[in-house]
Amino acid sequence: MRTVRYTKWGLLIILFAFSVSSRVGAQSKDTLYLPDPLIAEAYYKAAHQNILAAVNPAVFNGYFSVCADGxxxxxxxxYPSLDGHQMxxxxxxxxxxxxxxxNWDYVKSFQKPDGRLPLAILPANAGKKIGPQNYQAEVDPNGGLYQHWVPKDPLRALAGTTYxxxxxxxxxxxxxxxxxxEQLPSINRTADYLASLISEEGAVGGAGYYVERPTRVEFDGVSQGHVVDAFRRLAALNKVVGNLVATQKYRVLADRVASFFQKKFWQGTQYAEYIHPEKGVVKGHGLTDVDxxxxxxxxxxxxxxxxxxxxxxxAKGFYYKGMPTGIATKPxxxxxxETTYADNQDLAAMGRVWYLEAxxxxxxGDAEGLISSIRAVSQAGRDSSYYWRERYNANGGYGAxxxxxxxxxxxxxxxxxxxGAEHGLDGSLQLSPVAPEAFWRSGFGQRLSLRNGAIYYMMKNGRTDGQYTGDTSQTLSIKFPYPVKNIRLVINGAPVAQRRKDKWITFVLPASKEGRPSTFSMRFDH
Incomplete structure (x- = not known):
């Protein structure tokens, strides 16, 4: 369902109500309220025409394709690594x-005893060789591809990190x-395999993290950051279940890699793109995705x-024919x-790099830069009937x-x-929007399903209003992009206090009673 609303100022606000198809077998009433028709339409098309369209339980329960056409x-x-995580x-x-x-259960079933996970799962090619002539890798009898056919085996750090x-x-x-x-033994096992790729100094090997050509032998700067992020997240997950030994172990690993990165990758004005075992630091391609x-x-x-x-x-050089985000400003x-194969197909703008830019x-806190990139991707979708290519360069889109x-x-x-929506490990909902001034003037928000109910909220300069429906109480934390003072918070018609720490405003929404939602209203000066 699509509803178009106009305010008295003539601003177009498009409300998209997400109603999942019967093929997926679920219903969602989640909505977005955006004062930008292009982004609103692109989001809707991305969700329905692409992501949800790729879900196909006829293959197996939990299956989704990496392409909208299946x-x-x-x-x-x-493709459970990068694509699997993004999807x-x-x-x-x-x-x-x-x-x-x-889908997680399916991928987990392909894990090797040492923690390795496949880059791809290709059931029809089980036990066969794949790849161009003279550049081939063998698919495991179980259908998993554990080694890349590109020489020097790039993407070795990818599967474990994204898992x-x-x-x-x-x-x-x-x-x-x-x-x-139940899952942590498997997750920790994968992390231990990932740790085997780390040198004594703290350099993460594995060649290109998410690129194959150029191959970035052997220490890709992108790998360093993603692996640190993964180990920090894993330390926190182990802390949730009380495994403090594992928590400390993965914190130490994360710190070691981060320290190496700051010392060895930093080149005074930018970061090295990668470190080659023979040629040393490589930094001659302008600013890169490592930055x-x-x-x-x-x-x-x-x-x-x-x-x-x-x-x-x-740095406009990251946008190839206007499309974010390329891997380097001087491709x-x-x-x-720098490539171990016959081409450099990954000298391109790709969604994986755009995510890092965003x-x-x-x-x-760069709201204008963020919204500009979202509009660029949305426009590229509109120009192609709301489908996107795998890669973009100076000649336009190519690949799938x-x-x-x-x-x-x-x-x-x-x-x-x-x-700025994030679900906390403690079950809280955290909102810290990085929205442009035009959004704050016009207002924006959404209805978002939660694990135990749903929340609807709208934000605008000086105010935030909403309601929550759920069987249990819900902690909500909000951080605005500007200093606020004189906060007045009302929940269910009564003034209440809120906690403030590090610019976060935190309060608890009570469970709804007799089908009536809990309402909240916040006013403040800024």
Whole structure:
């Protein structure tokens, strides 16, 4: 259902009510309220025409394709690493918890005793060799691809890292402590395999983290940030169940990698792209996705942030024919030795890099830069009937025609960064929007399903209003992008106090009674 509303000022606000198809077997009443028709329409199309359309329980319960047509990259094939994580996170925002948990179980069944997970699951190619002639890898008899056919085996750090990140988002959405307790042995085992790729100094090996060509042999800067993020998340997950030994273990690993990154990758004005075992530091391609990674995943020091952020903020070279986000600002400078195959197909703008850019801009509070990138991706979708290509360069889009990476990340970026929505490990809902001034003037918000109910809220300059329906109380924390004072909070018609810490305003919404939602209203000066 799509409803169009106009305010008395003539502003168009599009409300999209997400109603999941019967093929997926669930209903969601979640809505978005956005004062930007282009982004609102792109979000709706990304959700329905791409992400939800790729769910196909006829293959198996929990199956989803990486392409909207269900055929790209092979019917029935799964790509549980990067694609699997991006899709799972997007599906969780769209209310598909059961689908995501079933997919997790499927992927987990391919885990090796040492913790290794497959890059791809190709049932029709089980036991066969795949890849171009003279560049082949053998698919395991179980159908899993555990080694890349590109020489030097890139993506070695990818599967384990995204498995951990997937576990984190599943638990955040469900607060299912029993599920977490049952899964942690598998998750920790994967983390231990990932740790085997780390040198004594703290360098994460595995060649290209999410790129194959160029191959980035052997220590990709993107890997360093993502692995630190994964180990920090895993330390927190182990703390939830009281495993303090594992908590400390993974904190120490995260700190070791972060320390190495700050010392060895920093080149005075930016970060090295990767460190080659023979040629050493590689940094000649302008600013790169490693710079975005440093600010996104929190591995940059405060001093380094102050140097690199002013360069990144306005670096247009990352946009290839207007599309975010390329892996480097000077893609034409790569040399032949930097790929172990015959081409450099990943010298492109891709959704995985855009997510890092958006994450970094959100961390730095750059609302205008963030919304500009979202509009660029939304416009690219509109120009192609709301389908997106796998990659974009100076000549336009190429690769798979209905690839789900951009639509998945569009959903994730709107929710996590524009709306600033996050589910806390303690079951709380946290809202810290990085929205442009025009949004605050016009108002924005959503109805969002929670593990035990739903919340509806609208935000505007000087006020936030909403209501909550659920069987148990719900903690809500809000952080505004500007200083606030003289806060007046009313819940169910009565003034109440709120807790304030580190710019966060926290209060508890009581359970709804007799079908009546709990209402809240906040007024403040700023």
């Amino acid at each position: 055929k790209g990259f092979g019917y029935g094939n799964s 799972s996170d997007a599906l969780l925002w769209l209310g598909q918890i059961n689908t995501v948990k079933a 951990i990140q997937n576990a984190d988002v599943i638990f955040r959405f469900t607060s299912d402590k029993q599920w977490l307790t 975005w990674t440093a600010l996104a995943t929190g591995v940059a020091s405060e001093k380094q942030k102050k140097v690199v952020w002013p360069q990144l903020k306005s 034409a400078t790569y040399e032949s030795w 994450w970094a801009r959100a961390n730095m 025609k209905k690839y789900n990476e951009y639509p998945a990340n569009l959903i994730r970026i709107v929710q996590r960064f524009l709306f």
